[in-house]
Amino acid sequence: MQLEIWSLGKENDAFIDEGLEYYFKKIRHYHPIRLTLLQTKGKQATTDIERVKLQEEELILSRLQPFHMLILLDERGKALTSPQWAHQLQSFMNQGAKVVVFLIGGAYGVTDVVRRRAAQVWSLSPLVFPHQLVRLIMAEQIYRSVSILNNLPYHHGERE
């Protein structure tokens, strides 16, 4: 099962890219994983929020394939615990999902069309994080899920 993180927004600062690679390397012992940045063309007028959201919708839908299991990350989503993340990933594998796409929407959220396409909507925290930190948190939680499912000592054993 292939894992993908899709994120609207700017490039990462170097420390985030290093952190992503740190977790991606560990995850890749179990699943292929990559980050894809989705960037709309040109500079958007940030005042026209609806137009930005529609441009982003177009970009997201143009890349989505019918076999993509889409998980939307959104503050209005369901707040899962780490073991629940692991349980969900296992259940996607059991359902025979080929590709799971974790989508981090734009600054203004996603359109209803994108939201309805998502199999599930998850929330990381009631706190607002910058996109690049969300990408890093996602990578760490995916590694944590993988470690729970494979009985690695990471989740419970290690005192970090």
Next chain:
Amino acid sequence: MQLEIWSLGKENDAFIDEGLEYYFKKIRHYHPIRLTLLQTKGKQATTDIERVKLQEEELILSRLQPFHMLILLDERGKALTSPQWAHQLQSFMNQGAKVVVFLIGGAYGVTDVVRRRAAQVWSLSPLVFPHQLVRLIMAEQIYRSVSILNNLPYHHGERE
């Protein structure tokens, strides 16, 4: 008002230190801030959880001063939003707090003695994060709070 993050646990990987410095630099335009790692001596037998927690308690109490406003980060704490973090920081300033200490406890949590010493107990998320990622998340949220209180465009304006 000086800000301190105290954390039990291991040293940071390089990408975390870089990320901390990235946010600390921005925060220091408004408040002094630093990370202090609290490390108990020797290698602990991880099986004797109560003993580890008592060693950590001793270490924490030996450093705490009466004028330290202690905020404990703990998954059983109150889940605040980012504007609520900012509001709390403002209220500490209004109360004349000289030093706010954000304490990230050990892998097994803190003792009741430490918990009772805390002015407040905050939770970041229902997810479990490694200590070094909690340190980075804390730094970013503190910068976000500062930016909210000083009307910087970071919290709402920037599309990241």
